[in-house]
Amino acid sequence: MTEFSLQLNEDQLQLQSWVHEFAETVLRPAGEEWDEREETPWPIIQEAAKIGLYGMDFMAQALMGDPTGLTLPVTIEELFWGDAGIGLSIFGSGLAAAGIAGAGTPEQVMEWVPQCYGDADDVKLGAFCVSEPDAGSDVSSLRTRAVYDQASDEWVLNGTKAWITNGGIANIHVVVASVDLELKGRGQASFIIPPNTKGLSQGQKYKKHGIRASHTAEVVLEDVRVPGACLLGGKDKLDARLAKARDHQRTGEKQPAMATFESTRPAVAAMAVGIARAAYEYSRDYAKERQAFGKPIIMNQAIAFMLADMATEIDASRLLVWRAAWLANNGGYTNAEGSMCKLKAGRTATWVTERAIQILGGYGYVREYPVERFHRDAKIMDIFEGTEQIQQLVISRAISGMRIE
Numbered sequence: 001m002t003e004f005s006l007q008l009n010e011d012q013l014q015l016q017s018w019v020h021e022f023a024e025t026v027l028r029p030a031g032e033e034w035d036e037r038e039e040t041p042w043p044i045i046q047e048a049a050k051i052g053l054y055g056m057d058f059m060a061q062a063l064m065g066d067p068t069g070l071t072l073p074v075t076i077e078e079l080f081w082g083d084a085g086i087g088l089s090i091f092g093s094g095l096a097a098a099g100i101a102g103a104g105t106p107e108q109v110m111e112w113v114p115q116c117y118g119d120a121d122d123v124k125l126g127a128f129c130v131s132e133p134d135a136g137s138d139v140s141s142l143r144t145r146a147v148y149d150q151a152s153d154e155w156v157l158n159g160t161k162a163w164i165t166n167g168g169i170a171n172i173h174v175v176v177a178s179v180d181l182e183l184k185g186r187g188q189a190s191f192i193i194p195p196n197t198k199g200l201s202q203g204q205k206y207k208k209h210g211i212r213a214s215h216t217a218e219v220v221l222e223d224v225r226v227p228g229a230c231l232l233g234g235k236d237k238l239d240a241r242l243a244k245a246r247d248h249q250r251t252g253e254k255q256p257a258m259a260t261f262e263s264t265r266p267a268v269a270a271m272a273v274g275i276a277r278a279a280y281e282y283s284r285d286y287a288k289e290r291q292a293f294g295k296p297i298i299m300n301q302a303i304a305f306m307l308a309d310m311a312t313e314i315d316a317s318r319l320l321v322w323r324a325a326w327l328a329n330n331g332g333y334t335n336a337e338g339s340m341c342k343l344k345a346g347r348t349a350t351w352v353t354e355r356a357i358q359i360l361g362g363y364g365y366v367r368e369y370p371v372e373r374f375h376r377d378a379k380i381m382d383i384f385e386g387t388e389q390i391q392q393l394v395i396s397r398a399i400s401g402m403r404i405e
Contacts, residue, residue: 001330002067006322008074012066016074022053023082031083034213035373040169041086041213042123048090049120056114059097069329073270073321080274084377085213087271092165092214093117095385096126098264099174103190103232112192116172127170129161129219139176140185144221146177148235153228155191157221160203163384167217168202171195175221179238186245189238192230199224210376264385265338266325269345272381273318276349279356279374280310287359303359310352317345336398343391349378 008016026044034041048054053075062072079087093116100112116126135141144159157177161167173193180187193200203218228235284307287298297303320341327333353375357364364371382388396404 002326004323004326004330005068006319008070009068012068012071012074015071016078019053019075019078020081022048022051023078023087027079027082027086031086031213031370031373032367034083035085036212038207038212040125040166040215041089044086045090046120046123049117049123054090054093054123055117055119056097059094059113059117067329069266069325069327070322073266073273073325076267076270077274077277077318080271081278082274083213084271084275084374085211087274088165088211088214091267091271093124093126093170094267095128095165095264096170096172096174099128099176099190100192100232102263105232105234108192108229108232112172115195116170118171124171125166125169126172126174127164127166127168127219129164129167129173129175131161131163133160133162133218139188142176142178142188143181144175144177145181146175146179146189146191148179148228149225152225154225155228155231157191157193157199157224157226159221161219161221163206163216164219166215167219168200168205169215169217173200173219174232175219180242180245183242183245187242190232191226192232193221193224193226194230197224197226209379210373211380262333262338263328265342266321266328268381268385269317269321269324269341272342272345272349272378273314273321275374275378275381276310276314276317276345276352279349279353279371279378280307280314282369282371282374283307283310283356283359283364286363297359306355306359310355313348313352317341317348320344336395339386339391339394339398342386343388343395346381346388346391349381350375353378 026047030041030044045054052058062075076091079090097113097116101109115124118124130139132142132144135143144157144161146155146157148155157175159177161175175191175193176188177191178187179189199222201220203220205215205217208216231238287303287307288296290297298307324333324337324341327337353371356371357375360369360371363369366372393404
């Protein structure tokens with residue numbers, strides 16, 4: 001087990017500086033344009049791929065080559081400091097990759113994860129498809145069905161997924177579906193939908209409040225047939241798990257969707273920290289320059305104390321993120337630390353960006369200044385990959401040892 005430390009090593013410090021420069025010179029100047037366009041920023045994703053920031057090699061190094069667990073949240077914080085919408089376009093494929101890595105065999109990981117990214121000359125995307133129009137937080141109620149056709153050794157999927165990052169435009173879709181509705185969450189499995197598979201289409205593309213450079217849409221599955229080899233983990237493992245569930249035995253395994261979300265919570269929390277930090281730094285610098293009543297407004301306690309609280313909340317959130325990221329790589333969570341960091345960081349981002357608007361006053365409310373965009377981008381951090389209330393539910397169950405409803 002690696003010793004927990006708040007001191008980044010030399011490699012991490014160099015990476016932090018490198019990513020910050022990319023965020024400052026590429027993402028930050030382009031944020032407003034792609035927010036207005038509400039389109040996937042393909043040129044910027046390709047630029048990230050060319051420098052080695054987007055791709056399987058980088059993710060593998062950040063996830064598996066770092067025993068401290070801190071490399072990924074450090075990287076994500078810097079990117080989302082630059083721009084959240086573009087940052088999510090760069091890191092959105094990571095959720096699909098995490099879904100494959102968490103449920104797939106080593107052979108499936110090697111085959112499909114690279115296809116979530118492509119390469120610098122031919123960039124691809126991945127999409128992780130869980131939520132549905134009537135099943136967001138309650139992932140045990142998914143209605144998308146996967147039925148096994150033994151004659152052809154194929155799975156047939158039908159259903160509609162909602163709120164899917166890169167949905168419909170991804171090269172690889174990872175779909176969580178029910179194979180036994182009566183078992184609810186214990187009767188679910190994850191499937192790879194390869195490129196150009198017949199029956200998969202994009203439904204409505206959502207016009208969102210924030211993170212508008214990140215593509216979010218419905219994914220419609222109509223008699224989608226995939227080979228048996230596209231069941232992540234394989235049929236033998238699934239059959240054994242279903243048999244235990246039907247016999248009311250504990251399998252020791254989490255729902256496929258929840259296992260993926262649990263592993264990515266520190267990463268999502270780091271996104272929130274990056275947005276909050278961007279808003280704090282911008283409003284702090286504004287307060288130093290903005291004159292009112294003959295002096296910079298930061299010299300008024302009302303402003304200075306607000307900034308002091310913002311800085312404190314951001315640091316507290318980052319510490320929770322780093323602790324959870326370290327635990328995820330060193331023995332796992334012991335008391336819902338992943339949910340704790342997601343809950344705290346999401347709240348912090350929403351609150352800090354709202355305070356930033358307040359510090360700028362009327363200027364904070366217009367699009368000429370970026371803080372209103374920071375605020376719009378921040379709110380999703382309280383909602384996606386487990387709402388604030390779901391995180392509270394997970395934490396309350398952990399601290400009580402009881403099944404809080």
